[in-house]
Amino acid sequence: MMNDQAQTIEDAAIGEKREQVVLPSGLPVVVFSRPGFKKTFATFATHYGSIDNTFRDAQSGQEITVPDGIAHFLEHKMFEKKGGGDAFDDFARLGASSNAYTDYTSTTFLFQTTAHVLDNLGTLLDFVQEPCFTDENVEKEKGIIEQEIRMYLDMPGDRLHSNLMQALYVNHPVRIDIAGTVESIRTITPQNLYTCYQTFYHPSNMVLFVVGDLDASSVFDYVWENQKHKGYGKQSPISRNFPPEPQTVAEKHREQQMVVSMPLFVMGYKDPETGLSGRDLLRHELIHGLMWQMLCGRSSSLFHHLYRQGLINDRFYARYGASTTFGFSTLGGETPDPAALEAQLLEGLHHAPLRAEDLERAKKREVGEYISLFQNPEELAYAFNHMFFRRIDIFEYVDTVLSINLEDIERARHTHLNETRRASSVIRPADEGYARKESDG
């Protein structure tokens, strides 16, 4: 029934296509066919992440603020089923493995399988669309998530980034850890989980993505059969509120001590140009990504110079990422001397020549990485969903890369590398090492 409305969309440049349909509830269903692949990978994702903590409650009409970490908590709790049992078992019964993750702007539920593709799709849709939160099961989850948060607290790279975000941002909720804190999750109740669920898990705020060796029309038929009796009507647009973010940073610098062998350094630039979406946002993001590749990517003279001085190792990174409400760059890695690395980066980034031949190579690399995406179902799903929620058509990627010129990069450097919007974060080795006790029993 849905097949007459299905569209086939092509990326002629690299010989890829996808098929998609939008159900009456507003749910888009997208299929990438990969002949010869053994496994099918599917995601059911909602445009709802850790930053969406202040919004208008559809039922009361009031604007509310919910506890930090609730989107991630909700992700965990979706696996719980009415009458006990969990969705992991339903997938296991059908030979699939399942998982989920939450980031700043989205929550994604997924499975991968080599058998019973359609039944697994049904399981995915059903468990995400049948919430069951009770006082008891919510309390029980707090112990598990507390251990997850404590695990992150011992990860130096995670702390480094978290501290940077708190330094960079004054108000925007991107400064809050995705999982929240041990204290904030203790305040979560079934009632506020339901409020978030009802606001953000409507099909029109979600996308179903499937990749594998499969026939798109059978997927569309099956999904429609699953959805048509669930009674989803149209939902009015979600009203999310983000506080205004000043042009300055909250703090210039943050430091923390941990048990690490060597300092970790990262610095970030907060992007003043937010509010973009669609192809404009894709282009903006690509310009900044190419800029970092040219200025301090592995093939640049600055990288070479820093490496030769022992200030960085080959895990040094410089990247940019943006949603529709925030954007930032991060540059960093392990270094014996954070101050020297910072000083040399600042000197080098502002003065390094931007050359046409470097841009051409960086663009080639970008195209090659894009093509490689299509053989990696997990990465393709992530890239597709992340673009979809920002109203970017993934198939505009190559064209957009090719449209970028040296002036775009120069302009981005001039605007983006601004001292007032820069902050840094350092993790230093704790003074005390560690004690070891061994004994034979």
Next chain:
Amino acid sequence: MSVTAKDKGFVGRTQEGTGWYCFTTPRFKTITLHAFIVNELSVEQTVFGAILPHVLQQGTQKWPTFMQMEQTLEELYGASFRAEVGKLADKQLISIHLEIVNGRYLPGKPDTLSLGLEFLQEVIDHPHVQDGAFPEDVVKQEKDLLQRQILGLINDKGQYAVTRLIEAMADGRRFGLRKLGRVEDLDKITPHTLYDYYQKVHSTHPIILFAVGEIDPRSIEKFMQRYRTGQPRKEPENIEPYTPHFHDRLLTERQDIRQGKLNLGYHTGITLKDVRYPALMMYAGILGGFPHSKLFVNVRERASLAYYAYARLDAVLGYMIVGAGIEFEDFEPARDIIRQQVDAMQRGDISEQEWEFTLRAFDNDILSEEDNPSQLIARHLEHVLVGGGLFGEPLQRALHEVTPEQVKEVARNVSLDTVFFLTRKEDKRELEGDVK
């Protein structure tokens, strides 16, 4: 070009220490080339093997600097290239990995297989050398970085705890050596000693190339012939399965951390080549391989003691590691629950659901592996080095033939070697079994 529509798995062989294996399939848009040079782990030599791939990555005759190499890779449409060191049981693996987009998907359809093989050959055969030695500045810089990398193990608490446990179980045997070597041996590395080492390794150690993608196996076979001139290379030495030196020993270590890491090491007595291996896989899968497994259900879902709890096999050496990240105070309850689950396995206390779910999960894992070039290669390498064992469809069939009685039999031979608990500095308790 002889590309068949159906996958036939890897073709190829190893002769006199030189091996090539090619998996031809149209499924992938990239070509993956992965070369391994095999070293036996040894206390003094390991740092040499650990630093060599990093030095090779720093420059070749044609592209003498790292920057020129990286620019070449960008020209190859962002080919991903890694030279690093790996470990499998008592072997150290110098690993050179290149993944490149298949030219048929690129403008102008360049022959990226040839370009990739040329790049690989340049790295392996023609490093940047000055006056019969590696460049002094490069060696010095990579020694510094390797030293930091060795010391950096402490940064990843989970990895650190498992490494310490395996070291303790090895009790001086080679499989417990760290792949990066020891800081105190770094002094032995000089531009000349390293170059001598390179020459020895390059001409006498086993070298194996794996290739996956839409490629003609003959081109891989032909490429590898260059490594068969001169004296035959060494064959990789047989790997001795691990046997326990301890029984139920507790080790603790204290750090300034926020979460305790509990790891238990068990002897299983069964390795990849053993006919009982599929039964051992079922055992470990039911115990702790999946979210439906006993450990996840009991430690996490029922007791809420952990975010993760798993059991994982080393198929080559025949040990099993159980791990969980827990609250410091929960050491005893978590360890007790883990022991109860291991005991339940010995009693053959396995539900039909646990059995069926595990079987299906393995079906899914084994088939899915075929969609990932790197996993395909890693699995095949294990089998080449061990010299046998089942994988792919035959392994799947064997798993389906395992009986609960066989799993119970396997479980009876599983014994606890060592418990390693990484706890916080303030933990002053005398842990039970912690002998002074």
